[in-house]
Amino acid sequence: MAISLAAAVPRMVATSSPSSSFANSKLANFSYLQLPTQLQISGIGNHCLKSKHRPRTLTLVASKKQTFSSFDELLEKSDKPVLVDFYATWCGPCQFMVPILEQVSAKMIDKIQVVKIDTEKYPSIANNYSIEALPTFILFKDGKPFDRFEGAMAADQLIQRIEASLQDKQ
């Protein structure tokens, strides 16, 4: 399974809109890996498929596209702890967390890498980690699940939880 994703380069993180309603949040430059982002977004709406690929719906200008052959490889290759968000499109709390994750990702860019996994597109990965409730967040350290928690929460709570985990040496 080829997993193509984009990793934003730290120096180009843009701020996301502070609005509480996720309906207004912008997909700007983020310091997190998206899994996957094959950015050949052709055939949008009622245009016919064109051979010229233009990422018109994403402003991941600062992102670096990387390809991983598996989720495990992604975890292996990461030099920082990875916060994985298991979500689904029609899960309300998951969408609620989108702008919060942007914020947290930007704030903690030097400390963690954020990856989001659509459990409907990657059910096998979700099954591997026994994901049930959504959203479920798993913090991986050295490629292994270190901490795990479920449900939506405010940005400062999420940051607190992550930092507590990062400091925990057990």
Added chain:
Amino acid sequence: MRALQASTSYSVAFAISSVAPLPSLPRPRQRHVISANHEPTEKSVEIMRKFSEQYARRSGTYFCVDKGVTSVVIKGLAEHKDTLGAPLCPCRHYDDKAAEAQQGFWNCPCVPMRERKECHCMLFLTPDNDFAGQEQNISLEEIKETTANL
């Protein structure tokens, strides 16, 4: 430039190979994103919208301060109703969705909600919940507006 949710970027990536036929709607749709995720039928959304309002009233619970959350869940319930025949909870990952829909534990209103008023979807919130608003109503327009970019 349209604002896009992070989640849609994934769906766009796979749209090319796995687009499912969208249900026909009375008006032409201007979608700027191809999504492999199915959009629920308007009929099902309306059914789940009415159900949500009634059940909130009946259970003394309230919708989230952010109605976008309410809208997404209602659409998720509608989508499952369309594809599985039952409104399976959209905030869960399942091994076998069809089996779960048959079994019923997670069909909305799910057992945890019915027994303990626990709704992790943040659809029905008890008044003491930090995210609970004051409303037990949501219009179809509100649903459409807040999910326009999904």
